[in-house]
Amino acid sequence: MSAYDDRLAAFVGRPLVALRPAADPVNVPMIRHWVEAMGDTNPRYLGASPVAPASMMQAWTMRGFGAPVVAGGFDELVALLAEGGYTSVVATDSDFEFVREVVPGDHVSVEEVVEAISPEKATGLGAGRFVTTLKTYCDAAGSVVATQRWRTLRFQPVASSPVEPVETPRPRPAVNLDNAFWFEAAREHRLVVQRCLACKTLRHPPGPACPECQSFDWDTVEASGRGTLYSFVVAHHPRHPAFDYPLLIAVVELDEGTRLITNLTGVTADALSIGMPLEVEWLDADPELTLPVFRPVATLEH
Amino acid sequence: MNIGDVLPPLEIPLTRSLIVATAIASRDYQDVHHDPALAQERGSPDIFMNILTTNGLVDRFVTSWAGPTAVVKRIRIRLGAPNHPGDTMTLTGSVSAIDDRRVTVDVVGTNQVGVHVSGLVEVEL
Amino acid sequence: MSGFSGATAIVGIGATEFSKESGRSELQLACEAVTAAIADAGLRPSDVDGMVTFTAETSAEIHVARNVGIGDLSFFSRVPHGGGAACGTVAHAAAAIHAGLAEVVVCWRAFNERSGERYGLGQADRPMDTNADRAAYAWMTPFGLSTPAQWVGMFARRYMHEYGATSEDFGRISVIDRARAATNPKAHFFGRPITLEEHQASRWIAEPLHLLDCCQETDGGQALVVVSAERARDLPHVPALVVGAAQGSGHDQHMMTSYYRPSISGIPEMGLVGNQLWAQSGLGPSDMQAAVLYDHFTPFVLPQLEELGFCGRGEAADFIRDGHLELDGSLPLNTHGGQLGEAYLHGMNGIAEAVRLVRGTSVNQPGDVRNVVVTAGTGVPTSGLVLGAA
Numbered sequence: 001m002s003a004y005d006d007r008l009a010a011f012v013g014r015p016l017v018a019l020r021p022a023a024d025p026v027n028v029p030m031i032r033h034w035v036e037a038m039g040d041t042n043p044r045y046l047g048a049s050p051v052a053p054a055s056m057m058q059a060w061t062m063r064g065f066g067a068p069v070v071a072g073g074f075d076e077l078v079a080l081l082a083e084g085g086y087t088s089v090v091a092t093d094s095d096f097e098f099v100r101e102v103v104p105g106d107h108v109s110v111e112e113v114v115e116a117i118s119p120e121k122a123t124g125l126g127a128g129r130f131v132t133t134l135k136t137y138c139d140a141a142g143s144v145v146a147t148q149r150w151r152t153l154r155f156q157p158v159a160s161s162p163v164e165p166v167e168t169p170r171p172r173p174a175v176n177l178d179n180a181f182w183f184e185a186a187r188e189h190r191l192v193v194q195r196c197l198a199c200k201t202l203r204h205p206p207g208p209a210c211p212e213c214q215s216f217d218w219d220t221v222e223a224s225g226r227g228t229l230y231s232f233v234v235a236h237h238p239r240h241p242a243f244d245y246p247l248l249i250a251v252v253e254l255d256e257g258t259r260l261i262t263n264l265t266g267v268t269a270d271a272l273s274i275g276m277p278l279e280v281e282w283l284d285a286d287p288e289l290t291l292p293v294f295r296p297v298a299t300l301e302h
Numbered sequence: 303m304n305i306g307d308v309l310p311p312l313e314i315p316l317t318r319s320l321i322v323a324t325a326i327a328s329r330d331y332q333d334v335h336h337d338p339a340l341a342q343e344r345g346s347p348d349i350f351m352n353i354l355t356t357n358g359l360v361d362r363f364v365t366s367w368a369g370p371t372a373v374v375k376r377i378r379i380r381l382g383a384p385n386h387p388g389d390t391m392t393l394t395g396s397v398s399a400i401d402d403r404r405v406t407v408d409v410v411g412t413n414q415v416g417v418h419v420s421g422l423v424e425v426e427l
Numbered sequence: 428m429s430g431f432s433g434a435t436a437i438v439g440i441g442a443t444e445f446s447k448e449s450g451r452s453e454l455q456l457a458c459e460a461v462t463a464a465i466a467d468a469g470l471r472p473s474d475v476d477g478m479v480t481f482t483a484e485t486s487a488e489i490h491v492a493r494n495v496g497i498g499d500l501s502f503f504s505r506v507p508h509g510g511g512a513a514c515g516t517v518a519h520a521a522a523a524i525h526a527g528l529a530e531v532v533v534c535w536r537a538f539n540e541r542s543g544e545r546y547g548l549g550q551a552d553r554p555m556d557t558n559a560d561r562a563a564y565a566w567m568t569p570f571g572l573s574t575p576a577q578w579v580g581m582f583a584r585r586y587m588h589e590y591g592a593t594s595e596d597f598g599r600i601s602v603i604d605r606a607r608a609a610t611n612p613k614a615h616f617f618g619r620p621i622t623l624e625e626h627q628a629s630r631w632i633a634e635p636l637h638l639l640d641c642c643q644e645t646d647g648g649q650a651l652v653v654v655s656a657e658r659a660r661d662l663p664h665v666p667a668l669v670v671g672a673a674q675g676s677g678h679d680q681h682m683m684t685s686y687y688r689p690s691i692s693g694i695p696e697m698g699l700v701g702n703q704l705w706a707q708s709g710l711g712p713s714d715m716q717a718a719v720l721y722d723h724f725t726p727f728v729l730p731q732l733e734e735l736g737f738c739g740r741g742e743a744a745d746f747i748r749d750g751h752l753e754l755d756g757s758l759p760l761n762t763h764g765g766q767l768g769e770a771y772l773h774g775m776n777g778i779a780e781a782v783r784l785v786r787g788t789s790v791n792q793p794g795d796v797r798n799v800v801v802t803a804g805t806g807v808p809t810s811g812l813v814l815g816a817a
Contacts, residue, residue, distance in 0.1 A: 009542070013450060030327075037320070037327035038355070040362040044370050054374035055361035058354050062329035088345075091353050095378040157345070171550075171573065173565030176557035183565075204687070205566045211679070231588070231691070233580035234634035235571060240551050243571045246634075251581055251686045259687050263570050269634065274588045291569055 004084060008117045008129070016074040016133060017112040022060040026052050026106040034059065051101040057137055057146045060102075061110040077114070077131070086128055086154035093151040099144050107140040115149070122241065128155025168241035169286045178208055181220065187290045189282045192220040193258050204258040225280035227254040227294065234269045252278055252294050266295035309367045309395040309407065314359060316413075318387035321351045328354035351385035356411070356419050363393040364407050364423040372425040375404065379421035389413040395423075403427050432707045435521040436659040436666035437814065439468025439652030440779040445615055445770030448542040449646035454486040457537035458494045460648030465495075468652040469663040470531060475652075477502035477529030479519045481512040481536050481773065491535070502529035506674075508682065509546075510723060510804025512536075513774030514700075514812040518672035520653040530654065536775045537648025545644055549573035563682060576641050576724060578683040579806060580633040582691055583726035587635060589692045590741035594635055597725040598626035599747050601639045604722060604761050607754070608768025611790045615643055616768045640725040642766040649775035651782070656817070667785040670798060670815040671708040675699030676808035683806040692741075694727065697802065698734040700811040704800065705736070708813050712736040715813070716796040717784050718758050719777040722765040727805035735800065735811075754793050762791040774803045781814045 024030070028046065034056050035045050044051055052060075081087075102108060118130040135148040175183055185192040194206035198215035209216050232250040239245050248264035264272070265281060278294040285291055314320075325335035330352045333340040341349045357377055365372050385391055391411050399406035403426050411419040441463025443449065443456050451459075457480075465472055475497045478488040482505045492500060502523040506512035513536070520532035540546060550564050551573040567573060572581075586592055605621045608614035621639060629638040659666035677695035679688050688695070705711050712735060720731050729743035737758060738746040746752075752760035763769045763780035770776050783789040784796040798815040 012448065012542075033327040034358065037323040038358040038362050039314070039320075040358070040366070042362070042365050042370055053358065053361055053365075055354070055357040055377055056328070058357070059328040059330075062354075064329050065331040091381055093378075093380050094353060094357065095376070096357070097376050098374055101373060170571075171552065171568040173569050174557055174561040175565060176559075176562045178559070179562055179565055205563070231581045231585040231686070233572075233577050233584060233636075234631070235574075235577050235580075236631040236633060238548050238574065240549070240571060240573065242551075246631075247571045249570055249572045249577060249581075261566050261570055261572055261684070261686065274585070285569075289569065 005119070007080060011073070011077050011080075011114045012116060013114065014073050015111060015113050016072070016077060017110065018072065019109050019111040019138075020061060021107060021109040023064060026060060026102050026104050026108065028104055030059070031056070031104075049103070051103050054096070054098050054101065057096065057098070057102070057108070058135075058148065060108045061137070073114075074112075081129070081131075081154045084129075085156040088125070088155050088157045089152055090125065090155070091150070091152045092130070093149070095149040096146060098146045102139070102145055106145070108145065109138050111136050111138075112150075123153060123155060125153065126155045126157050128153045170242040170289060170291075171240070172289070179206055182206060185220070186282075186292060189290065191223040191225055191280050191292050193223050193254070193256055194218050195221050202256055202258050204260055221256070223254050223256050226297070227252045227278050229272065229274055229276045229278055230259055231274065232264065232272055248272070250294065260292075262291070263293040264295065265293045271296070303397060303400065303405065305397050305400060307397040309363070312363045312366075312393040314391045314393070316351060316385050316387060316389045316391055318349070321349060321355075321385070321387055324355035324358065325352045328352060328358070330354055346384070348386045353381065356381065359391070359393065360409050360411065360419060360421065360423060363409065364395065364425060367395075368405070368425045368427065372427055374423065374425050376424035377421070379419050381419060382417040383413060383415040385413055385418050391418055398422065431521070431525050431672075432670050432709070433668045433815070434525045434656055435653055435669045436656050436817075437517065437651050437669065437778070437782050438654050438659045438662045438664055438666050439464040439466070439470065440650070440782050441465070441467050442649040442772075442776065442779060443537070443647045445613065445645050445647040445772070445776070446541075447615075447644075447646060449539055453538050453543070454490055454494070456539070456646070456648035457484070457486045457491050457535055457650075460537055460650040461491055461533050461535050462495050464533060464535070464650035464652050467664070468654070470652065472496035473498050475531045475533050476500055477520060477523055477532030479504050479506065479516040479532060479534045481505060481509070481516070482507040483509055483512070483773070484536060484538070486537065497533075502532065506810070508804065508807040508809075510721060510773040511807035511809040513721070513778060513803035513810065514672065514801055515674045515803060515810035517651065517653060517669060517778065517812055518674055518810055521669045521672050524653060524655050530658065532653045533650055534653065534775075535648065535650035536773045538773070539646045540771060541644040541646050543646075547574060547576070547641070547644055560682070567684060574633065575683060576636050577633040579724040579726055580636050581684070581686060582806065583635050583724075586692045586726060586730065590744070592729065592744045594637065595623060595627065596729065596744035596747065597635075597640050598623050598637070600722060600725040600728045600760075601626050601767050603752050604765035604767040607762050607791050608764025611764050611769055614764040614769040615645070616764065636724060636726070642723045642771045645770040645772060647770055647772055649772045649779055651775070651778055665786045666817055667782040667814040668817055669812065670710065671704035671811070671813035673700045673703035673707065674808065674810040675703070680808055685806070692730065694730045694734050694805055696809050697731055697805060697811070700802070700809055701735040704811050704813050708815075710798060710813060715758060715798050715800045717762060717781075717793060717799040718752075718760050719763075719765075719781050719799065719801040720760060721774050721777065721802045721805050721809075722761060722767050723771065723804065725767070731802055731805060735802075754791060759791075759793040762789045762793065777801055778812065781812065785814050785816050
């Protein structure tokens, strides 16, 4: 995690808004304004023993017009998000659970605590982070009358001119002196296998020395590109943005005898069976990375 | 009452007055809910309805069907396309679960652009 | 029996709470667990002269020692390969004490694995390096094979193919662990058992693994104190003798992806550990009254039972279905709830449970336990213990 992530993470569990009482107790005039504006004619709200509409809970503790903004966790978090470029906000979810109805005379207070701040997500609005908080509404005795889980997206607004979406490339292989030859050959669409020069044993994944005869001398042979399915997984979660899911990942045993990890193409999970014949196909993933993937061999052909 | 029962749909014409009146009745004085010029400055085509009102209208939609004895225990909503003046929001719903006295209604509210709100309301009868 | 067998004992265990968000630094979790374990042993921090942890641990022994009042250290070491290190820490401690390099050795592991760096999210975006460890990922992550669940799934599919095992056979391990966790107040899943149907209905993570085949992620710390059997006699708790302690790394060993061996339906490194444990102790599978088997993912529990000799190759599914691993079976499994049910503490909480089983203080004590076998992480170079009563 980056230092910025750490600073964001420090907000989790912190109150954003310390316990704040409503300006007024629950009262009939405000209920009247609400039900008139909403067009709600339910007789319970303005009858002989009125109750407040459940959905009105949040309204009791709103700050009101021109109320001074009190410095605190909320403003600090907004400032920190702005520092990360997340200057815009849109609410995405609200989940109210009501313990009891409130009635005129009840004096409601609210407290808001950060539950989670997501890693950066790509959204239709732009890159952003979801901030989930829990608002707890209490009566004068301190008993909880309702909770509200509240999720907002804090995002970096996308420039209004249409921008080509940036595709996330596949994870880079860590290339070093021991494995570079293989990835270089792949860029030329050649599937090679390392071979010990002394005892001719093939090995993959490659390494600097032969486990059979301890020779450090090696060359490569070009594989036929034919093999069989040795095992496979169908990856669903978590999702990396470079891949489409469900993602078929396989271990293929080449006709030459070595195995390699690869992806399967031109086939769906339900059509896979261990031992089925496969052949190589080249995936030019991006200008820097070419990988061998495998597809089923047409039955007649094999 | 059975699972799958469909509520009578509710069409709500979203006048400018309604959007402003509900914002003020919910003590929400954010300018994007009543000041068109400032709303445009902030990137919206016009003022838009606030979330407290979405909760309020979903509440009204379900309780007007469930009757005055119903007590609302949960309102869970996911927000989508904004509601602007001149839009009409149509609320539809159906019973998705019945557990003793607790009835869950799935609710969707759509406007011309698409889904404004989807979610559920649980009431106790 | 070697002179090593029974020469040392675990005399103290200590842990933090197990949570999803500790709210404290990993160093603090380590210090809390170590302090608690030393106190449980009836010792003082200044008595400790050896410390062993994982290479994966972020708090070096000097930081823990300095904070908790441990002074001079004459022995310290670290064991590599993630959860495979767990029992290895005790093996190092026991060997050091047996060799006279130290007298009181603390082994620990502490992390914020849920609220901090989550292993389950995969290796794909980890920083690039060109050392041999990092270069090994070059054969996986470009293909999207980057999480432990996916790595294990590849073995599991082959095991199913060769032995006819099913997802339900894996699920029974999860059901057993959650049943034990349900009665363990320290467990994350206390009071929340599952059914096999729920296991089957849980979403796919990496087919053939469902969500409920995968262990949870945890914040917490666990520590153990090891001393000589002689010294253990003067300490307050019933000592859990280290009857066997071994590490194992097999032929053509890779980190979670040993897919290139002639067969991948077994775990040869665990067989290597098992053979050493039985040779050291003079005991065998039928001498065990309980087992704490590493269960980060259910499928690997089956070949562990086979490698340790509790059943034959390919017979684990039947062995489990016959009820042997239940609390009233021949080999009660993971009485604390395992890492699927109690907490994922890289196997260290399982060693603590084995100590409780020998002490007779497990919350799910299956009667008298003379000997219990414990294993560490599977798919990696691993380790194991046999703990026994004096």
